[in-house]
Amino acid sequence: MKVKVDQKRCKQCELCAVNCPKEAISFTETFNEFGYRTTQIENDKCIACGMCYIMCPDGVYEVLG
Ligand code: SF4
Ligand code: SF4
Numbered sequence: 001m002k003v004k005v006d007q008k009r010c011k012q013c014e015l016c017a018v019n020c021p022k023e024a025i026s027f028t029e030t031f032n033e034f035g036y037r038t039t040q041i042e043n044d045k046c047i048a049c050g051m052c053y054i055m056c057p058d059g060v061y062e063v064l065g
Helices: 015-019 051-055
Strands: 003-005 025-031 037-041 061-063
Touching (some): 003 037, 015 051, 051 061
Antiparallel strands (some): 003 061, 025 037
């Protein structure tokens, strides 16, 4: 796992998915406690660039490297 995800913070704005250079982020059919879809990261595609961390306005991501 290269990126840790705090799903309960997500508001499904999609900024992370749109800006990920490897298209590694997608939305699942599962909803968090506030009714927003949770995100999932394809570990094989992720290069730990930190763009999702930079773009997310709600502090969902922590890049572990
Ligand atoms: S660290 Fe970079 S490559 Fe990995 S999911 Fe985030 S934006 Fe995409
Ligand atoms: S940028 Fe943050 S709040 Fe927006 S969809 Fe991605 S994880 Fe959710």
